[in-house]
Amino acid sequence: MKHSCKLAGTVPGLAMGCLLLLAAPVVRAQDDYSTRMMENSTELYNNNIATITNGIINKSVLDKAVRRNNGTGGSRSLAATTAKATARNFAYVPTAALRQRTADAYVAKMRATNPAAAATVAAGLAGKTNYTALYHEINDGSGLPENDAAAAMATYMLVNWVVVNNVRDEKTITPAKARAVQAQAANVLAGNQKLDTPGAVAQLGEQLKLNAAMLEVGWLRAVHDGTDATYRQKIAAQLKSQFRIDMTKLQLTEQGLQAKGSSGANGARPTGATAPSAGAHKVASGTGVAAGAQWFFRAVSGVGAAVGFEPTALLADGQYVDVGSEPLETLNAAADKAHRPAAWGHWRKDGSAVVLTNYKSQSHSYSLGTGSWFPAYPAGAAPLKRAYECASGGQVGVASALFISKIQFLNATQFSQAENKGVSSNTPYGNASGKSTSGGTYRLQGHTLILAYANGLTVRKSFALGASGSPARPASTLIFIGGDTYTDE
Known part of the structure; x- marks a missing residue:
């Protein structure tokens, strides 16, 4: 898609900075589904948050809530991992059926609060604005594999970071930095026993790919309408309130996303004494x-x-x-x-x-x-x-x-x-x-x-x-x- 954007790359206008080049048209008049999907950007983002909140990566949170409400103990849902994170493979082979289920689940959640937006998104996902094509454009040039759950999580986190921090320099995200975020994501996923099966890994990967694509759709619309400052603030606020993550306090380094002022800022790893x-x-x-x-x-x-x-x-x-x-x-x-x-x-x-x-x-x-x-x-x-x-x-x-x-x-x-x-x-x-x-x-x-x-x-x-x-x-x-x-x- 011409209006989509890569996380990194060498092609001018298609790297990170393309999201913010207001001089270039972000929506083609004939791309009706894309236009209407972006017009529902707020609903898309809210559904995006809900999907991740209620998705497989947060089932441990629900386990705790249920135990509290029932007044019982129960075992913690996350213990050790199945292998070293550096060696564990989160690659998967997606199927057309899985992609359809992912899109259907996304639309079903949206339908409960905004049936009109759900109908628009359902039609768009079945056409040339489908999330696979959008995700490919976002991810192309980043050095991250296309069908990998840890890479998809990294892409989703990076898109959030770019939007919240209003990143305009297309050279900010390099393949080395993107891979470092992927390694961070792999460390997190390695601690989730619910990802012990290839099917669970594939499901999570496709959920994250769809959410990254929808987040960009909303961002593109905000840039197009000149409401990007409001959109950034909304995303930042929701990340903090629902996920306890303040993206404004994170910087991207070759060690991944690090707190500002940490030693990772200059790309140096602690060594020796x-x-x-x-x-x-x-x-x-x-x-x-x-x-x-x-x-x-x-x-x-x-x-x-x-x-x-x-x-x-x-x-x-x-x-x-x-x-x-x-x-x-x-x-x-x-x-x-x-x-x-x-x-x-x-x-x-x-x-x-x-x-x-x-x-x-x-x-x-x-x-x-x-x-x-x-x-x-x-x-x-x-x-x-x-x-x-x-x-x-x-x-x-x-x-x-x-x-x-x-x-x-x-x-x-x-x-x-x-x-x-x-x-x-x-x-x-x-x-x-x-x-x-x-x-x-x-x-x-x-x-x-x-x-x-x-x-x-x-x-x-x-x-x-x-x-x-x-x-x-x-x-x-x-x-x-x-x-x-x-x-x-």
Whole structure:
């Protein structure tokens, strides 16, 4: 398609900058479907977000929401991966039937809120504006393979990054940088046990390709109409509210998408004495299982255009555990292992890397500085922010579930807490929602948060501070309470 754009390349007008060349026509008068698809750009983008939110990469979020609402534990849905991310292959062979199912599912979601737009998109996807052709134009010249789920995720992330940051230089995205983002995506996907079959990988890849294409369609329309600033702001806001990703704070380097100001900005990797080791932070003190444990958190496919985080403790006896609600100090390892077998495994050092082998004997290697493995810290390593939020949800049949938990640390001893949960449905049963508030006093002790509620109930939960920067430093913008990820509001 002449109006589509490549992520990288050497052909003037068809590289990254072509999205923003307003002097060139972005829509041909005779391409009626393309025009009408772009006229529905807001609906396309909203459906794009919904598809990813409810798609296969975020099923772990729904698992957590269901467990909370049911008041049960259950095993965490993401444990170790099936192979090293650097070696795992996310290539697949798409079929016409899969592409049709992908398009049909996309249109079906849109039809519930905008039948007219759904009809337009359905017709367009069947013609010369089909998402495969659009994706090919976007991806051409980037150096990324066409039919690869990790590459498709990288392309989707890069299109979001380009739009939000108003990137105009066609040389910004090079094949080396695009491949680095693909490697980051592969690290995330490697942690998803739901991608153990070729069919699941292919399904995810096609979903991401379609979403990348639809995101560009909306962007092209915004550029054409001169509303690109509003479109950028809308996308940035939705990424932050729904995925907890602030694209304005990320820069593209040969190490992938990195926080601005990190050592990846100049393309240099930490080497020699400055390179962090897998166990570079202080070993946590504690009793019981917690004695001698080393705390980390790792990137998994979950909240956000593909990235969520999960705390993991490397125990002194060579076992590891994906940290759940209960503090390690009081955890009965045998009982927890019987209740959450997927959360347990063994670890070993391999040079500067840590290799985790899960209960199915599947192994995966993690290293600091790769964007998927970070140190976690006990309370006191960094001052807490005042307010935090944890949002999760997903699709249950025809219903959508949403759970939001907020906590405020009002001062050094007092806290307030609010929870909102709801289910929306297009069925005759309608919608359901609930809200609760509570508060009391709190105390932090190492990796334990003790909440004493005003009604007399006392609850102990696992706790950890996140990290930021390169090399990593304690940061309170991201914390873990009861194994769940909270970000500052």
